[in-house]
Amino acid sequence: MKKKPLIILTGPTAVGKTKASIGLAKAVGGEIISADSMQVYKGMDIGSAKIKPEEMEGVPHHLVDVLYPNEEFHVVRFQRMAKEAMEKVYANGHIPIVVGGTGFYIQALLYDIDFTEHENDDSYRKELAAFAEEYGTEALHEKLKEVDKEAAKEIHCHNVKRVIRALEFYHQSGTPISKHNETERRKETPYEAFYFVLNDDREHLYERIDQRVDQMLSEGLEEEVLALKNKGYTKDMVSMQGLGYKEMLDYLNGECSLETAVYRIKRDTRHFAKRQITWFKREKNVIWIDKKACDYDENKILDTMLTYMEGVICYRDYSEVRSF
Numbered sequence: 265m266k267k268k269p270l271i272i273l274t275g276p277t278a279v280g281k282t283k284a285s286i287g288l289a290k291a292v293g294g295e296i297i298s299a300d301s302m303q304v305y306k307g308m309d310i311g312s313a314k315i316k317p318e319e320m321e322g323v324p325h326h327l328v329d330v331l332y333p334n335e336e337f338h339v340v341r342f343q344r345m346a347k348e349a350m351e352k353v354y355a356n357g358h359i360p361i362v363v364g365g366t367g368f369y370i371q372a373l374l375y376d377i378d379f380t381e382h383e384n385d386d387s388y389r390k391e392l393a394a395f396a397e398e399y400g401t402e403a404l405h406e407k408l409k410e411v412d413k414e415a416a417k418e419i420h421c422h423n424v425k426r427v428i429r430a431l432e433f434y435h436q437s438g439t440p441i442s443k444h445n446e447t448e449r450r451k452e453t454p455y456e457a458f459y460f461v462l463n464d465d466r467e468h469l470y471e472r473i474d475q476r477v478d479q480m481l482s483e484g485l486e487e488e489v490l491a492l493k494n495k496g497y498t499k500d501m502v503s504m505q506g507l508g509y510k511e512m513l514d515y516l517n518g519e520c521s522l523e524t525a526v527y528r529i530k531r532d533t534r535h536f537a538k539r540q541i542t543w544f545k546r547e548k549n550v551i552w553i554d555k556k557a558c559d560y561d562e563n564k565i566l567d568t569m570l571t572y573m574e575g576v577i578c579y580r581d582y583s584e585v586r587s588f
Contacts, residue, residue, distance in 0.1 A: 268354060270455035271361045271573070272370055274299070274544065275462035276537035277507075278472045280555065282315050284462055285363040286323055287566045292361075292573070295324040295353045297346050299364030299373070302506045304342075305333045307495075310480050310488045311508035326352070333492060333503035338425065340379045343372045367543040368426070368445075374459070375451040388435050392428045397500060407431055414442035418539070422510070422532075425502050450548075458573050461544045462565070464555045473533050477526065480508060486522075489513055507533050 271294065273285050289296055298304065302312035306329050314328065326349035331337055346362070346369075353360040362370060371377065396404040405421035408430055415430045433441040464472070489512040497504055499513050508529050515525035544550060551572055558564040 267454060267456040269359045270350075270374070270453075270457045271359060272299075272374065272457065272459045273361060273363045273462065273569075274365055274367070274370055274460070275553075276464075276469060276540040277365050277533060278313075278476045278537065279462050279464050279469060280472075281363055281365070281462055282313070282319065283562060284565055284569075285361060286319070286321050287562060288569060289323040289361050290321065291566060291570060292359055293357075294359040294361040295326065295356065297349045297353070297360050297362045298325065298327040299342070299346070299362050299366050299369045300327075301337060301342075301366050301369070302503070303328050303364070304331050304337055305329075305335075305503050306331065307492060308333060308488070308503060308506070308509070310483050310485045311506065311512070313476065313480070324353075333495075333497045334501055336502060338429065338502075339369055339372050342366075342369045343377070343379065346373050365540050367540060367547070370459075371445070371448065371547070374453050374455065374457060375448055376454055377448050377451075389428055389432050392431055393424075393500075396424055396428070401427070404428070404431075412440035412442050415440060418442070418543070420535070420539070422505070424505060456576070457549075458569075458576075459547065459550050460553055460569055460572075461547075461550050462553045462555065463541065468556070469537060470534050473537060474530050477508070477530050477533065481526065486512055486516070490516055507536060 271288070271292070273281055273288060275281055285296055288294065300312065302308055303314045304327050305312070308314070315325065327342070327345055330345075350360045362373060364370070372379070392404065392407075395407075401421050401424055404424065404427055405416060405419075408419070408427050409416040411434045412430060419426045419430060421427065430441040433439070433444065437444070463469075485508060489509055492504070492509070493513060493516055499505070499510060499517075504510060504513060511520075511525040511528045511532070514520045515522050520528075551569075553565060553568055555565065558568060
């Protein structure tokens with residue numbers, strides 16, 4: 265039985281995934297499934313650089329604007345929701361295109377990682393969350409260093425959700441999550457997959473990040489975070505720990521100046537982009553698409569991706585058969 269097709273388009277933040285994904289979806293008859301940990305939330309539009317309805321150009325999008333900021337969103341829930349979305353896309357006779365920069369989410373979906381044995385008991389997770397609240401994120405990160413130095417190097421101390429997940433995994437399995445992830449990377453995917461990583465010159469990417477942050481501010485990031493704050497969404501929620509949101513919340517709470525908040529957003533976003541690139545470099549069967557080598561031409565970027573897929577992915581055993 266032929267494997268079902270799956271296209272992944274990822275890369276560091278601000279590299280231009282959104283625009284490239286629309287051209288790709290229109291070219292192959294695809295529907296987009298977001299692999300972004302922030303765009304899933306309603307009311308978090310500017311800080312997450314969420315695609316606007318008019319930018320979708322009629323391409324269906326899944327896992328965008330489906331949860332409220334006080335709802336929990338993690339890799340297990342993403343995997344379940346993404347699989348449900350994929351089945352709908354296949355039923356429509358289309359190809360799912362997973363777009364976003366959360367590498368762990370993509371890995372979980374691509375290799376169909378089994379999380380069921382660790383999904384139900386959340387008592388230790390709550391214990392760790394309480395520890396972080398009382399002693400701080402740095403102290404929680406030190407706990408991770410004690411049991412899994414490799415994971416501690418990879419996961420930023422402010423990414424409380426992933427630090428807790430790594431500690432919880434070790435607590436439940438006795439195995440460092442870094443070793444588990446390395447094993448999972450060696451698994452074969454059940455899909456006929458093309459894993460594209462869109463990348464750019466580091467200096468140019470950092471300039472784009474700074475410009476994007478400035479644009480977010482001009483579009484009303486401060487007002488967006490204030491509206492969320494007034495609705496009762498607080499810094500201890502996973503959603504409000506997102507880049508741009510936690511820093512602006514610090515400013516609105518009088519903990520830092522606006523200038524400091526903006527500086528931190530730009531700095532931490534650049535660091536985040538660097539960690540994303542490091543993650544994708546460790547993944548196997550990845551196809552790197554260099555924007556500079558394509559002369560920053562969207563048509564050349566699209567043609568490069570289509571060339572890799574030509575004659576391989578097709579609508580087979582769906583409502584129609586079509587190769588490209």
